[in-house]
Amino acid sequence: xxxxxxxxxxxxxxxxxxxxxxxxxxxxxxxxxxxxxxxxxxxxxxxxxxxxxxxxxxxxxxxxxxxxxxxxxxxxxxxxxxxxxxxxxxxxxxxxxxxxxxxxxxxxxxxxxxxxxxxxxxxxxxxxxxxxxxxxxxxxxxxxxxxxxxxxxxxxxxxxxxxxxxxxxxxxxxxxxxxxxxxxxxxxxxxxxxxxxxxxxxxxxxxxxxxxxxxxxxxxxxxxxxxxxxxxxxxxxxxxxxxxxxxxxxxxxxxxxxx
Numbered sequence: 001x002x003x004x005x006x007x008x009x010x011x012x013x014x015x016x017x018x019x020x021x022x023x024x025x026x027x028x029x030x031x032x033x034x035x036x037x038x039x040x041x042x043x044x045x046x047x048x049x050x051x052x053x054x055x056x057x058x059x060x061x062x063x064x065x066x067x068x069x070x071x072x073x074x075x076x077x078x079x080x081x082x083x084x085x086x087x088x089x090x091x092x093x094x095x096x097x098x099x100x101x102x103x104x105x106x107x108x109x110x111x112x113x114x115x116x117x118x119x120x121x122x123x124x125x126x127x128x129x130x131x132x133x134x135x136x137x138x139x140x141x142x143x144x145x146x147x148x149x150x151x152x153x154x155x156x157x158x159x160x161x162x163x164x165x166x167x168x169x170x171x172x173x174x175x176x177x178x179x180x181x182x183x184x185x186x187x188x189x190x191x192x193x194x195x196x197x198x199x200x201x202x203x204x205x206x207x208x209x210x211x212x213x214x215x216x217x218x219x220x221x222x223x224x225x226x227x228x229x230x231x232x233x234x235x236x237x238x239x240x241x242x243x244x245x246x247x248x249x250x251x252x253x254x255x256x257x258x259x
Contacts, residue, residue, distance in 0.1 A: 043135035063091035
């Protein structure tokens with residue numbers, strides 16, 4: 001059975017009481033032991049209350065419950081590795097196909113499981129028992145990334161369009177135009193690849209070729225000559241870009257490791 005806690009902060013502006021959900025944050029906890037639900041929930045609430053952030057915490061006792069969650073958006077999922085029936089690693093593989101769950105933090109009493117927990121949505125690992133600071137550190141990185149995620153303005157044949165940065169998987173050049181590819185759409189915009197690169201403003205976006213900019217958050221694998229994206233597309237890294245791509249990819253991996 002799924003249980004949710006919903007917390008909103010109220011603000012008075014010029015005597016009018018409003019409910020501000022512009023900085024809301026949604027958390028999921030999937031663990032088959034209730035004491036860990038309470039512990040993770042308490043640590044999350046402590047951090048979010050201090051920050052004055054609106055939030056919702058949803059609890060899932062089984063992995064099967066979680067992967068049936070198709071509507072609710074979860075900014076971060078705290079996921080146990082060892083669970084009856086469907087373990088956390090199997091759940092991770094399903095969650096990576098779910099666009100409504102954005103990030104995973106594994107929580108386990110077996111630190112050696114960290115080596116099996118890597119995936120493109122995995123943003124960290126917390127060992128049981130944990131301190132509030134362990135949870136807060138992970139939340140800080142993910143929340144900071146969320147509030148810095150902007151709607152970018154582009155122009156297409158019909159006028160102005162807005163695309164959220166984190167939704168962009170790949171940008172392809174087409175002369176003085178560019179095709180912006182998200183998980184569920186493609187838009188041709190009147191923007192050169194160089195102009196798009198400036199708008200995207202660095203990592204996780206990386207120019208790998210004179211014709212491609214990729215979002216490394218959607219990369220499954222990278223070799224010295226190719227990038228494989230989770231949508232199945234394989235892109236060649238241009239020869240003149242390879243040294244810089246290697247350096248920037250290492251920076252990206254270090255930043256992800258310490259989020």
